[in-house]
Amino acid sequence: MTVKIAPSILNADFGHLAEAVQRAEKGGADWIHVDVMDGAFVPNITLGPMVVRAIRQATKLPLDVHLMIDDPRRYLEVFREAGADGMTIHLEADRHPHRTLSEIRRLGARAGLALNPGTPVELAQDLVDEMDMLLVMSVNPGFGGQPFIDTTYRKVRQASQLVCGRCDVEVDGGVKLTHAPLLKASGATVVVAGSFVYLEGEGPEANIAALRRALLT
Ligand code: DX5
Ligand code: ZN
Secondary structure, X not given: OOOXXXXXXXXXXXXXXXXXXXXXXXXXXXXXXXXEEEOOOOOOEOOOHHHHHHHHHXXXXXXXXXXXXXXXXXXXHXXXXXXXXXXEEEHHHOOOHHHHHHHHHHOOOEEEEEEOOOXXXXXXXXXXXXXXXXXXXXXXXXXXXXXXXXXXXHHHHHXXXXXXXXXXXXXXXXXXXXXXXXXXXXXXXXXXXXXXXXXXXXXHHXXXXXXXXXXXX
């Protein structure tokens, strides 16, 4: 099974965002991971639907929009209209996740549910049929460049057993080359990488190619 690669633009050069996105596409990325933060659910503010709309113009790749915002149901329509192909909400940020995930699907997007490092996988068990992806956070959300939390591997195995092939399992935060083989072996089907892709080594094209090779092992 091929694990999808979703570069996060959070650590890309926002002064040349379209170019950064096109370099990821050229490098063979499967999705573009777009981190939306509201300064309330997480201690950082990043971007809104207008930037998603600009990114939509720059690439044909699916936009994997990670909504790190309180009460995300308020903004589903506007992000969908801006071009989001997938919208992932946080279980911790929504009082009615079953309804919100259904609403994402009603809007024609893939529905994702994200769990913070402190949130047990079991809390998602009654939502598996409403989602197209379960996102296991490997850092506490809010910033790129944080260290990968090693207990994530066990959590990805639990998530993979829970969904049992019915939806994707995405891992997001602190992912580097060294994590890739064990994340794949643990059952991850999508990996997000931000600072590894945009801040390290030879640049996004080469870094994505290296991550692709590491996921083939
Ligand atoms: C963190 C975001 C992640 C992060 C990924 O809150 O959800 O997508 O930016 O960037 P790295 O790979 O640098 O942790
Ligand atoms: Zn993210």
